[in-house]
Amino acid sequence: MVFTGKLRFLERKEKNFHLAKKPFFNMKESKQKRPTVGIPRALFYWKKPFFWPVFFEKLGFQVLLSPESNKEIIEIGIKAADPESCFSVKVLYGHILWLDGKVDFIFIPRLLKSEAKLEYCPKFFALPDLFSLLIKTPLLSPWLDLDKSNLEDILMKFSRKIGKEKELVKIAIKAAFLKEKKEELRIEEGYLKKIQSQKKKIIIVSHPYNLYDDYINLGIKKKIIDLGAEVIFIDEVPVRQSPGNQENISPKFHWEFGQEILTQVKGIAKDSISGAIEISAFQCGCDAVLKEFVEKEFKNKKIPFLYLLIDEHTGEAGLQTRLEAFFDTLH
Numbered sequence: 001m002v003f004t005g006k007l008r009f010l011e012r013k014e015k016n017f018h019l020a021k022k023p024f025f026n027m028k029e030s031k032q033k034r035p036t037v038g039i040p041r042a043l044f045y046w047k048k049p050f051f052w053p054v055f056f057e058k059l060g061f062q063v064l065l066s067p068e069s070n071k072e073i074i075e076i077g078i079k080a081a082d083p084e085s086c087f088s089v090k091v092l093y094g095h096i097l098w099l100d101g102k103v104d105f106i107f108i109p110r111l112l113k114s115e116a117k118l119e120y121c122p123k124f125f126a127l128p129d130l131f132s133l134l135i136k137t138p139l140l141s142p143w144l145d146l147d148k149s150n151l152e153d154i155l156m157k158f159s160r161k162i163g164k165e166k167e168l169v170k171i172a173i174k175a176a177f178l179k180e181k182k183e184e185l186r187i188e189e190g191y192l193k194k195i196q197s198q199k200k201k202i203i204i205v206s207h208p209y210n211l212y213d214d215y216i217n218l219g220i221k222k223k224i225i226d227l228g229a230e231v232i233f234i235d236e237v238p239v240r241q242s243p244g245n246q247e248n249i250s251p252k253f254h255w256e257f258g259q260e261i262l263t264q265v266k267g268i269a270k271d272s273i274s275g276a277i278e279i280s281a282f283q284c285g286c287d288a289v290l291k292e293f294v295e296k297e298f299k300n301k302k303i304p305f306l307y308l309l310i311d312e313h314t315g316e317a318g319l320q321t322r323l324e325a326f327f328d329t330l331h
Contacts, residue, residue: 036062037140038103040095042069043088044111044124046208050183051176052107055155058172059164064103066095069215073098078312080134087281087311088209089123091216100135107140113147118256121286191236200229200274200330205265205294207257207287208235210279210310217279218316220308220323227327229274237264258290265297274330275304282311304329 037056039045045052045065053063067073069091077094085093099106108128111120128141142158144151152173159169194201202224210217211233221231253259276298280287291307298305306326308319 034060034062035104036064036102038064038066038099038106038137040092040099040106040108041066042092042095042213043209044109044127046212047111048180049208049212050180054179055172055176056107058175059159059168061105064099066098069094069213071215074215074312084283086123086283086285087216088207088284090312091209091213092127096131096135100137103137105140106131106135106137110141110143112143112145114256115146115150116256116259117147118259119254120256187236188238191232191238194230194232194236195272197230201232201272202229203232203234203237203268203273203276204279205234205261205276206279207261207281210281211235216281216310218310218314218319220277220279220319223320223323227323229327232268232273234261234264234268237268253286253290255286258286261290262293262297265294273301273303275306275326277306277308277326279308279310282309 039052039056053065056063073094074091075094076097077090077092080097081090081093096106096108108131110128111124113119128139132139140158140162142154144154146154149157155173156166156169159172160166164172204211204220204224206217214221224231253262276294278291278294280291295305295307304326306322308322
């Protein structure tokens with residue numbers, strides 16, 4: 001069994017090597033039938049949700065996003081994933097397995113380091129290797145080590161490997177960045193309106209893949225709005241535009257997500273926030289360390305703080321009860 005597993009792994013590695021070294025379709029073919037790339041609506045997708053779909057569409061692909069998380073997808077992921085995986089990785093399993101067989105390629109980038117030399121979660125590193133063993137659909141897996149090269153250069157090299165012309169790639173990159181910038185400005189304008197609201201303002205601290213997945217967070221945004229408050233997601237706080245902010249933040253994390261969240265938490269604390277809620281996915285090692293610092297930051301500012309740990313067993317009724325009790329503590 002062990003030998004068979006290694007043989008399958010080597011066969012997959014060989015397959016991916018050819019994908020990486022040889023163009024597997026040319027421009028003439030793409031005009032006749034656009035290949036489809038599937039993007040799982042989970043984990044890394046929420047880091048750049050506006051960028052990747054535009055990039056691949058402009059590159060000549062049809063893009064199929066997996067559906068919003070639902071019971072079926074979560075159950076598929078839980079059954080397939082290692083029991084020791086964090087809940088967020090189990091969700092990713094479900095989305096990728098849903099896409100398997102429905103598209104020509106699945107996009108699973110290998111996230112390594114950010115521009116600020118911060119590492120992504122080690123589980124992100126191995127995702128392409130893991131899923132190349134698990135699924136039949138070929139992967140598109142550029143190495144995103146932004147400590148060594150900027151994103152434009154990485155995407156130019158990646159696109160050449162899959163047979164795309166230089167000028168087309170430039171157009172795709174430019175369009176993706178423009179879309180991303182436009183959406184960031186819209187989010188920032190929304191944040192400024194919320195922060196000026198006369199309603200109680202509740203900030204929710206978590207990773208984007210927890211914040212924007214309503215099935216995973218049990219629709220917490222709507223529940224808080226129904227209680228009469230304004231909801232601000234931590235990644236709406238526009239401090240990420242100032243790289244110098246992260247350099248002055250203490251303590252320093254080597255995880256990109258942890259450092260970014262702590263920077264934004266420190267950026268928001270000076271504003272008139274009524275309460276803060278942190279959401280962590282069960283078995284997230286990064287969050288287990290980060291939680292203490294996030295909680296301390298809000299408590300130092302005398303802002304009421306609620307910590308919620310979510311997994312596949314978390315129930316809506318229990319969440320509603322905890323939210324209502326939390327609101328009773330607000331000023």
